[in-house]
Amino acid sequence: MKLIRSALSVASFTILSRAFGFIRELLQAHYIGVSAISDALQIAIRIPSVFRRIFAEGAFNASFIPSFSKILAGEGRDQALKFAQNVFSILAITLIILVGVIELFIPQLIPLIFRGLQDTPDRLHLTIEFTRITFPFLMLISFTAFFSGILNSFERFAAAAASPAAGNLAIIGSLMYLTPYVDNPGYALAWGVLMCGVVQFVWVLVPCSLRCFLVKPKLPEITPQVRQFLKKMLPAALGSGVVQINIFLDMMVGSYLKTGGISYIAYADRLNQLPLSVIGIAISTALLPLLSKQIRLGHLKKANHSQNMALEFALSLTLPALAGLIMLAPTLIHYLYQHGKFAPEDVMPTAHTLIALASGLPAYVLVKIFSTNFFSRGDTKTPMFVAALCVTINLLLNIALIKPMAHVGLALATAISSWLNVTILLVILRKRNLFTFELTLFKSISKITLASFFLVGYLYYAVPLIEELAPKIMDARWFILTMIIGSSAAFYYGVASYMGVFHWKDFHKTLDTEP
Secondary structure (H helix, E strand, O other), X not given: OOHHHHHHHHHHHHHHHHHHHXXXXXXXXXXXXXXXXXXXXXXXXXXXXXXXXXXXXXXXXXHHHHHHHHHHHHHOHHHHHHHHHHHHHHHHHHHHHHHHHHHHHHHHHHHHHOHHHXXXXXXXXXXXXXXXXXXXXXXXXXXXXXXXXXXHHOOOOHHHHHHHHHHHHHHHXXXXXXXXXXXXXXXXXXXXXXXXXXXXXXXXXXXXHHOOOOOOOOOOOXXXXXXXXXXXXXHHHHHHOHHHHHXXXXXXXXXXXXXXXXXXXXXXXXXXXXXXXXXXXXXXXXXXXXXXXXXXXXXXXXXXXXXXXXXXXXXXXXXXXXXXXXXXXXXXXXXXXXXXXXXXXXXXXXXXXXXXXXXXXXXXXXXXXXXXXXXXXXXXXXXXXXXXXXXXHHHHHHHHHHHHHHHHXXXXXXXXXXXXXXXXXXXXXXXXXXXXXXXXXXXXXXXXXXXXXXXXXXXXXXXXHHHHHHHHHOOOHHHHHHHXXXXXXXXXXXXXXXXXXXXXXXXXXXXXXXX
16 A cells, blocks of 8 residues: 555545534534534534444544455455454444433433523423434444444555445435425434434445445454454544544533534634645555554564655645634635524634644644554554543643633544643654654754745635635625635645645655555
8 A cells, every 4th residue: 555645545435524513514604503503413423423422434544444355365355344343343342332321311311411402491401302313323323333344454545434425415406305394494404414424324335335344244253363453442432533522522511602603613614624634644544454463574664664655645734724714714604604594693603613623634643643653553542541641631731721712622622632632642653753753854844834934925825815806706605715815725736835845756756665
């Protein structure tokens, strides 16, 4: 597998998924806006999303793929698939029990966890109703992550990377076509989330079946390999899912906000998640199998170089994205969300929340990259302990900042705790001699930073001019926003290329270098 090529493959499908995700979010803003319905929906969607970090992407990318790849390389395909069958059987039994229990006790759990909802009975009732519909999504998306892990281990990235796009289309279709037939649009979107899980599961199940990678549940056999996997799984989930856990804590504390506060965080997080998902998930997905293989073969210098390349690639995109989100926050919220039931007075609160969240954007991506270094060595405990510390600090910051800054304070707490997470992980890696900065990386970071400062200047002077002139050509939201984002991206790329940030020859060399 080649790092950059694989990362770009995953990123291209992730961009498609996020594009459909934006359409879904735009429709939600249009049909629902900022209201008790949208607050309840965000909680109902977030609950299975946090659980999925234990049973889906975070844990499986961190623990299943290295274990499966190791058995595949050492003992062959049949033994690897036998191991996968045992893991899948345990996963299926656990999830069926968990989903059944949660569904039974949702009316008691929601007011217990989100205590602030008790002050607004309408939000509490809707949250319970929507969560009943959305929670089985956890089981479907966990099965999706399992079979995606198998495909990724065989270096088949396309189907797994494309499945979220198909799932978002299911949500879009449900919201558009079910809304006239249900009590309110929130029910349509909740059923769409469940359909999203069904579509994604089938999307990866079919290629697994066609390539004979399919495994079926049976009475599991707890082999030493399975025991080792289970020991790593929970720490891996906590270590890799710290951002989602922090967002969940934001919503727990945010339940005490006035109606709409949770929605401000969710709408802002959707924009913040675009560069995070495209860059962070793509790089970590491609980096983990590569690092695992290089370390297993004893190619430690190559592993360190791969990590430096991943950092350079990530920073070359996250730093300008940080500048763009902060400078353009009100503009983006206005053109993307302000229509239908999303009122003009909701623009600035959402924009301020986006600025606070975006201040931690590079940290969110770097956490994924540095955690991957530990995961590739089979160490899932260190990121877990660091994540647990940072989650605790995030909670304390939430409590301290909610009164003076409301929803903005919760977003800022997430960013601060993420930067702390990055710092601690880096210090540990350096102390253990598991990572060394290459000189070329320092030079690249200085160039990327300078190019990003030039971008800030461009945004400050050029965007008002574009907003004045573009409507004379075509007075359409999508056209004006495309002109702003497109010209800004082109400006940064031109400046960065002139400075030598995007040295494609080195990237091409990495593409053609085997582990």
